[in-house]
Amino acid sequence: MKRYVVLAAMALVSACSVPQPYRPAPSATTVPPQQPGSPPVMETQPAPAPPPIEQAQPLPAPVIREPVLSPASRALVGQAQTQLASKNFAVAASSLERALRIEPDNALLWIELGKVRQAEGNYVQAENMARKAVSMSSNAPKAQSAAWNLIAESLRARGKNPQAQEAQARAEQLR
Amino acid sequence: MPKPNKLRTTLKKFRRQILIGGSLVVGLGLIALLVWILYLDRIVTQQFEGRRWTLPAQVYAEPTELYVGQTFGADAMEQELRRLGYHRVDSPKNAGSYSRRGSRIDVVSRRFQFPDAVQESLPLTITADAKSIVSITSRGEDVPILRLDPLLIGSIFPLHGEDRAVVTPEEVPAMLPAALKVVEDRKFDTHHGVNVGAIIRAAWVNVRAGQIEQGGSTLTQQLVKSYFLDNRRTFGRKIEEAMMAMLLEVHFDKQDLLNAYINEIYLGQDGRRAIHGFGLASQFYFGKPLAELQLHEVALLVAVVRGPSYYDPRRHPKRAKIRRDLVLTLMAEHKVIDDKAARQASQRPLGVVREGTQTGSYYPAYLDLVRRTLRRDYREEDLTEAGLRIFSTLSPLVQSRAEAALAQELDRLEKARKKKKPEPLEGVVVVTSPSSGEVIAMVGGRQATFEGFNRALDARRSIGSLVKPVIYLAAMETDRFNAASIIEDAPIEVKLANGKTWKPQNYSQESYGPVPLVRALAQSMNLATVRLGMDVGLSKVTREFKVLGLEKEPPELPALLLGSLDVSPLEVAQLYNAFASGGFNTPLRAVRAVLDAEGKPLKSFALEVTPVASPQAVYEVNQMMVQVMERGTGASARANLPSGLVVAGKSGTSSDYRDSWFAGFSGSHLAVVWIGYDDNTPTGLTGSSGSLAVWSRLMGSIPTTSLSMTLPEGLQETSIEYLTGYAAKPGCGDELVTVAVPQGTQLPIKPGCEPTVFGEIGDRAREWWQGVTR
Numbered sequence: 001m002k003r004y005v006v007l008a009a010m011a012l013v014s015a016c017s018v019p020q021p022y023r024p025a026p027s028a029t030t031v032p033p034q035q036p037g038s039p040p041v042m043e044t045q046p047a048p049a050p051p052p053i054e055q056a057q058p059l060p061a062p063v064i065r066e067p068v069l070s071p072a073s074r075a076l077v078g079q080a081q082t083q084l085a086s087k088n089f090a091v092a093a094s095s096l097e098r099a100l101r102i103e104p105d106n107a108l109l110w111i112e113l114g115k116v117r118q119a120e121g122n123y124v125q126a127e128n129m130a131r132k133a134v135s136m137s138s139n140a141p142k143a144q145s146a147a148w149n150l151i152a153e154s155l156r157a158r159g160k161n162p163q164a165q166e167a168q169a170r171a172e173q174l175r
Numbered sequence: 176m177p178k179p180n181k182l183r184t185t186l187k188k189f190r191r192q193i194l195i196g197g198s199l200v201v202g203l204g205l206i207a208l209l210v211w212i213l214y215l216d217r218i219v220t221q222q223f224e225g226r227r228w229t230l231p232a233q234v235y236a237e238p239t240e241l242y243v244g245q246t247f248g249a250d251a252m253e254q255e256l257r258r259l260g261y262h263r264v265d266s267p268k269n270a271g272s273y274s275r276r277g278s279r280i281d282v283v284s285r286r287f288q289f290p291d292a293v294q295e296s297l298p299l300t301i302t303a304d305a306k307s308i309v310s311i312t313s314r315g316e317d318v319p320i321l322r323l324d325p326l327l328i329g330s331i332f333p334l335h336g337e338d339r340a341v342v343t344p345e346e347v348p349a350m351l352p353a354a355l356k357v358v359e360d361r362k363f364d365t366h367h368g369v370n371v372g373a374i375i376r377a378a379w380v381n382v383r384a385g386q387i388e389q390g391g392s393t394l395t396q397q398l399v400k401s402y403f404l405d406n407r408r409t410f411g412r413k414i415e416e417a418m419m420a421m422l423l424e425v426h427f428d429k430q431d432l433l434n435a436y437i438n439e440i441y442l443g444q445d446g447r448r449a450i451h452g453f454g455l456a457s458q459f460y461f462g463k464p465l466a467e468l469q470l471h472e473v474a475l476l477v478a479v480v481r482g483p484s485y486y487d488p489r490r491h492p493k494r495a496k497i498r499r500d501l502v503l504t505l506m507a508e509h510k511v512i513d514d515k516a517a518r519q520a521s522q523r524p525l526g527v528v529r530e531g532t533q534t535g536s537y538y539p540a541y542l543d544l545v546r547r548t549l550r551r552d553y554r555e556e557d558l559t560e561a562g563l564r565i566f567s568t569l570s571p572l573v574q575s576r577a578e579a580a581l582a583q584e585l586d587r588l589e590k591a592r593k594k595k596k597p598e599p600l601e602g603v604v605v606v607t608s609p610s611s612g613e614v615i616a617m618v619g620g621r622q623a624t625f626e627g628f629n630r631a632l633d634a635r636r637s638i639g640s641l642v643k644p645v646i647y648l649a650a651m652e653t654d655r656f657n658a659a660s661i662i663e664d665a666p667i668e669v670k671l672a673n674g675k676t677w678k679p680q681n682y683s684q685e686s687y688g689p690v691p692l693v694r695a696l697a698q699s700m701n702l703a704t705v706r707l708g709m710d711v712g713l714s715k716v717t718r719e720f721k722v723l724g725l726e727k728e729p730p731e732l733p734a735l736l737l738g739s740l741d742v743s744p745l746e747v748a749q750l751y752n753a754f755a756s757g758g759f760n761t762p763l764r765a766v767r768a769v770l771d772a773e774g775k776p777l778k779s780f781a782l783e784v785t786p787v788a789s790p791q792a793v794y795e796v797n798q799m800m801v802q803v804m805e806r807g808t809g810a811s812a813r814a815n816l817p818s819g820l821v822v823a824g825k826s827g828t829s830s831d832y833r834d835s836w837f838a839g840f841s842g843s844h845l846a847v848v849w850i851g852y853d854d855n856t857p858t859g860l861t862g863s864s865g866s867l868a869v870w871s872r873l874m875g876s877i878p879t880t881s882l883s884m885t886l887p888e889g890l891q892e893t894s895i896e897y898l899t900g901y902a903a904k905p906g907c908g909d910e911l912v913t914v915a916v917p918q919g920t921q922l923p924i925k926p927g928c929e930p931t932v933f934g935e936i937g938d939r940a941r942e943w944w945q946g947v948t949r
Binding site: 070090097101104105125131135136137 | 242291322609610790883886
């Protein structure tokens with residue numbers, strides 16, 4: 001736990017010192033940072049070859065589609081992280097809301113907004129934002145894992161340790 | 176002649192007394208005069224020094240965001256700039272101007288203080304293709320995102336109706352004070368409040384002309400009249416006015432008085448709203464800030480001072496132009512401008528924006544919502560006097576399209592009517608942005624600018640079949656039903672608490688037998704829905720309403736299942752917003768933030784979300800509501816919508832056709848429409864024949880995106896026959912529809928479509944089939 005906090009803090013600081021270009025998910029327990037300026041790409045995975053009919057088979061693996069931030073959102077998230085570092089929660093949140101107006105279906109933005117809520121101690125909204133992110137990332141395991149991580153953090157902050165562990169397990173399972 | 180002698184002697188005798196009495200009268204008179212002057216002095220200094228104006232809260236629309244990919248083609252981009260009062264020039268140097276060469280637009284944006292940051296004025300180069308912005312640069316550097324200054328949409332003014340947008344001396348173009356002095360008060364810089372010469376001259380001119388051609392009042396007197404006195408024109412008033420003007424001049428310097436005048440003077444009327452001050456007048460007549468006015472525009476405002484109704488540039492353009500040109504001539508005569516500039520300016524048209532266009536227009540229903548939102552936190556006086564700046568979520572574009580769609584369709588519906596009713600058909604439109612819960616447009620009645628009963632908030636009417644998606648959601652959440660579940664649409668009797676029996680009917684008076692839920696909802700079958708609701712349980716259904724965002728849980732009555740539930744259009748929007756945002760409730764809001772007069776943030780209304788329904792259940796119902804639009808009661812919307820736009824929705828009709836409703840959403844907009852009569856008499860319209868037309872016209876006229884929901888974990892999509900609910904697949908089965916069902920759901924297979932045919936169709940189909948039947 002302590003390790004996570006320290007790592008999260010480090011990641012936060014590093015993200016803030018260079019607000020641009022965007023480095024998503026400044027948290028130790030989530031996905032590794034994207035290369036700066038990398039073009040928007042869609043990670044896809046071809047469906048496996050059809051299995052023989054006799055065997056009981058799992059469903060064909062769904063196409064994986066991790067969310068990517070648009071340049072505009074990336075700039076706003078960068079701003080928000082700087083503002084968050086100076087504990088300017090309301091302003092950080094309003095930058096993220098601007099991004100959400102442009103890309104309301106981007107799970108990464110909901111996670112970022114949830115992190116602002118978590119940082120200002122609004123754990124319930126942090127969890128709710130993360131749940132919203134989970135609901136829109138069923139085919140994006142990385143984003144979903146990050147969202148479950150945030151859920152675990154917000155539960156832990158409220159002393160709900162068993163549920164937090166469960167959420168943490170889901171996060172790790174997805175990674 | 177003893178008498179006069181006697182009088183004289185008497186006078187002589189009482190000389191002392193008369194002298195004392197006389198001086199007493201004079202003395203008392205002087206004291207009274209002094210007291211009166213001191214009294215006026217107190218009024219003048221206290222009111223003028225204390226709060227010089229009551230400042231109504233200013234309400235701004237949502238700002239336009241510019242970023243690469245924003246759906247503005249070059250034409251739309253230019254339109255947007257014009258809407259904000261930017262003017263086209265050859266090479267833009269000043270804030271508020273732009274130039275265009277084909278797909279390239281150069282613009283100097285305006286400085287603006289947003290609640291979270293100040294956006295400085297920037298020179299921008301924007302290129303756009305036919306559909307969207309391709310690049311934005313400023314001084315050679317890429318600009319990832321930028322907000323333009325938002326439209327000022329109005330203010331929350333007090334009951335006596337004075338509205339104004341106060342300007343500081345720096346925001347006043349230099350020509351304006353000069354023009355005012357030349358036209359209204361040439362001795363302003365030197366007189367002490369009154370100009371006796373001017374009064375005599377004006378009187379002479381007016382007597383000769385037989386009408387009022389000149390006023391002799393100084394600017395200071397005009398200010399006093401407007402600021403302290405009412406409109407009565409008596410001699411006593413004139414004296415009082417002159418005295419107060421002189422007192423003002425003693426206490427305040429000319430610059431202060433001139434600025435007060437510029438912010439105080441009455442310049443026009445907009446319904447109940449009185450336009451005061453040049454700042455608001457500039458917005459009202461030209462749709463742009465005072466600082467950006469050009470010579471001919473300044474001259475027009477100065478012309479209007481003399482008689483805002485007589486020289487109303489919208490109603491009496493000829494008169495207004497003659498007086499404007501006179502102002503220009505006077506300015507040239509007195510060397511404020513040169514002759515050439517005056518000549519050029521008088522060639523220009525008046526340049527007044529049309530009333531009812533987005534700039535300078537007025538949205539009472541929406542402002543009412545803003546006012547009610549804020550009344551929870553602020554006293555009425557704070558809103559009307561303290562100069563708050565309120566950042567609303569109104570989208571002027573969507574608002575104007577909503578107003579137009581409603582007006583056009585109501586006209587059409589009334590023309591098609593055989594029997595004319597004296598009372599007009601009324602309607603409401605509420606539009607939200609589902610994921611943020613922001614109310615972006617609200618039309619409260621047919622005459623959008625008429626203030627009065629705000630139907631969008633206060634008309635609680637029976638919502639009919641708009642309740643159905645809530646019942647189906649409750650059913651999905653029990654895990655006992657899915658979109659393909661078969662339900663009997665057959666006569667049903669429900670025993671009521673009062674011992675009576677309730678026998679609901681279908682709209683068509685027929686019953687359809689066993690049908691899949693998706694079809695029962697799409698065709699809005701009453702019998703099937705009552706059966707479903709009773710099976711799920713009334714208490715579960717009523718709870719669902721509350722959970723989705725209705726303020727009060729409705730009473731547990733079977734009639735609720737067919738929509739005997741009275742709620743306002745805004746509450747319907749709240750309810751459907753939960754569907755449109757995937758099962759998350761977001762309190763609807765019209766205000767993002769409030770700043771005080773100094774620009775300090777007072778309050779922000781942050782985005783909050785609460786999960787209220789399982790994402791799976793919501794997805795299943797939304798998918799069914801897509802079928803409402805594809806082949807159910809919403810199908811006629813197709814004609815007004817861009818091809819391929821995926822939308823979901825539901826119609827509603829109350830008993831005896833008293834209320835026609837439609838609620839539906841795309842990926843980025845939710846709109847609720849109501850049509851009916853204020854006296855609740857039948858309209859003869861169903862939800863589909865009335866409100867749906869408004870809804871689809873609106874949705875078809877705004878840039879909106881397809882509904883694209885992520886399939887939640889644990890669900891899968893599959894094809895069934897719309898009529899029978901049998902699992903089927905392309906090439907086997909009639910009228911297939913896509914529904915979402917929980918993974919592993921066993922569906923009855925259409926006879927003849929059994930798995931044996933798989934070998935022929937191939938591996939892909941087999942794989943798909945396993946997914947469905949597992």
